[in-house]
Amino acid sequence: MSLLKEPDFGTPLRPGAATVTVEVDGMPVSVPEGTSVMRAAATSGIEIPKLCATDNLEAFGSCRLCLVEIDGRRGTPASCTTPVAEGMKVRTQTPKLEKLRQGVMELYISDHPLDCLTCSANGDCELQDMSGVVGLRQVRYGAEGENHLELEADTSNPYFDFTPSKCISCSRCVRACGEVQGTFALTIEGRGFESQVSAGGMSFMDSECVSCGACVQACPTATLQEKSVVELGMPTRSVVTTCAYCGVGCSFKAELRGDELVRMVPHKDGGANEGHSCVKGRFAFGYASHPDRVLSPMVREKITDEWRVVDWATAIAKVADGMREVQARYGVGAIGGITSSRTTNEEVYVVQKMVRAAFGNNNVDTCARVCHSPTGYGLKQTFGTSAGTQDFKSVAKADVIVVIGANPTDGHPVFASRMKRRLRAGAKLVVIDPRRIDLVRSPHIEAAHHLQLAPGSNVAVVNAMAHVVVTEGLVDQSFVDDRCEDFGEWAAFIARPENSPEATEVTSGVPAAELRAAARLYAGAGNAAIYYGLGVTEHSQGSTMVMGMANLAMATGNIGREGVGINPLRGQNNVQGSCDMGSFPHELPGYRHVSDDAVRGEFEDLWGRELMPEPGLRIPNMFDAAVDGTFRALFVHGEDIAQSDPNTKHVTSALEAMDLVVVQDLFVNETAKYAHVFLPGTSFLEKDGTFTNAERRINRVRPVMAPKTGKHEWEIVCEIAEAMGFEMSYTHPREIMDEIAALTPTFAGVSFDKLDKLGSIQWPCNDRAPDGTPTMHVDGFVRGKGRFVPTTFVPTEERSTRKYPLILTTGRILSQYNVGAQTRRTANIAWHPEDLLEIHPHDAEVRGIIDGDTVSLSSRVGATTLRATLSDRMPVGVVYTTFHHPVTGANVVTTENSDWATNCPEYKVTAVQVGLRSAVPALAD
């Protein structure tokens, strides 16, 4: 439940036009066929009492409170389970119904604690509300009878309590867990009076519950209640804003008492999440007020010195003077900056503007370099722009869903719930991943094919799928002829024998017959959609793989309508936005190359500064140049490159070699250990601006409290630029968005006012699409014709050897986010206190490793220590770990290998050795 009441129509919306007209209490109303009487009544403004119904769940008909009378029909049917019929006349308030409802309520209340005045849900309880609505005045059945009032509460979950004594067995929580979340962790145990909600007969913490909060949201009483509400009390105000975790970009209502955030409630009108959430967005916001947060600027001369707290003016002057000093000694190109995908579009925009105009070079890059830069390259080459082609809702129209190198249930859980809903409804699933992710087999879902390929063989597999399409006559020739170019050359290439499934099986390990079946399934579907993650991009051929998937989609005509497409699942909340805003060293906002005189001229005219026409350094190039001595100062905005970037030793050597490192962040992170200036950042609760999610949806981020640091981050960046002699002044972030819109054709129609009016906007948004564009490339590709690009498979140089016989691949886990800086500072740590090395039982046995052993993980560049857990999710020869804890230092072992086109690191393939800690000698290097 939620403080800010949103309309609840009782049952879900049915698609289609309003063609059925009924009369409710004399009021005519027209609704789509299949709509319930309850929803029709609500549509006409008449609320029928209800307890077990809510409009994000299918009708259940158990509470018997929503009874109505219908002319010409016998009895009192439940309005939630009764569909409308043309000409139906419904009465919702009659003496008979009143008596029935009061009788039902009397029974509920007779087995419910009468502690409303001291209950945590007082004022936010549907049982309490309905007692009033039905006019309950007496309860004839005393508490001395058999009841559930003595049942013990389950307080095991760190975020919410389960108090069964307050449960009315409406099953909303059970249905939310199944229908909305798709986990099916809850059930009703027992029959009749013994019926009880149960987390599978164990505590919530020990159960399969993923703490998404859907059950808490669905509960009409205080049975499932946030601990924060119990402790702090009911919120008093609410602000709609956007989650700052993954690229799904869920909309939330931040509910506060005064300036204290009590809870985050998923917003039903959120375009990305439509009222659903995950454990991170729903509950893990405590980091924003964690005592580790630094709220004042700090400086020091050397990284071995103690930090010294200073005022903002001193810190800003030190940054500006230091940057200018380095440039005076080493040249204009000796400094640069890194933008953050955790910050707003407006903050990213001003950082890249500072670098290009105030620093006077194009040495600006973003953390997308290490995740989705190959998406930018690959989709631009083939389709013409760096953007996922669909909105999230599109998955509901897919007949075949292909998930490649992504683990949505952990990395993008709210989207995964949508996907699982479609899969339960009958769509077929193909998973292409070295690891048996949860989606391969989960409640009511089983992949038709799991192509368990060897790490590093993505391109071989996608080429083989395309080979099947081309050689078995599965090409959508009319789509190709009308919409694409360079097909002939590509088709000749892909039809070569070396691309056949039989040939690639040797490299990929995927049985040819299985691959052929998966390719036929994809090509033969009405609508087939590809969803992918970092298991595609973080390879030496990440960009090639993105182009390979685009080729496959074009060849089968799976682009340009709902239910299809190529969909990157972006990692951080604003990866899409940080790329859109011109964070790459070769592109100005809107993905336009810096060498384009006309485009550059527009920026120069508005900014009043001549801009460099040459690309700048990318992040790995910055590190190389720093070690080389030509790159001497770096502004790092909201990133922890010392933990997140590969080959930690190389990164820290580069940082140590610089004269000035400036870090802006919430916490003194690993990178800040090498910094000379620390500028405290603002959490998403303090920010004012926009994030853009993986479906190109621009969402407002509204401040729920003033910056704890005293300054917005965009203000700080502007002050640094101005201290360096470049005027950059705004009075409000809406002015920054106005400037973005003025200079970026795909954002031309975007403004804060329009966002407030529409809720969110998917770019492109301009004169041709004033309300945005949910589906891309509908009538033509952004570049005109879709372009087929030959994608030769080139095996990575990273191979297993006698010394390093295993291949390490990395991923993430549901409860943690990225390098863990935020989630480690919340109760989410209960689910993942440390990174573990998953190792196949066979690989473990030959090394004498048993579950829980501390092992050494070593590669040719470094070694680290962590605990092993035995798992057959990976094939023999492949090990897996996460990178959420700095103490593990997973990136100590990842190498300098990178994608050939973008320098995106090859995190997903590292040759390693694993051994019992005591049995493995330290590496000489």
Place this chain on the structure above:
Amino acid sequence: MTHTVSPQVRLANEIALQFRGQDVDAAAAKIDRHIRDFWDPRMRADLLHRAETGVETMDPLVVAAVRLLRHQA
């Protein structure tokens, strides 16, 4: 392929691998275009310099692309 001292030579060789099997002139033109589109001038200068010194092993396609790069420089 052997690892080289210069990250630029290494990266250029990796780019060249993607275009193997294509016509040499066409491949060299694509590599040249890619490097001019995405590399900072100092990286290009380093590649040209190392091509001149000839110490490090360069893929023949890189050698051909360097000729185009030098022409444009």
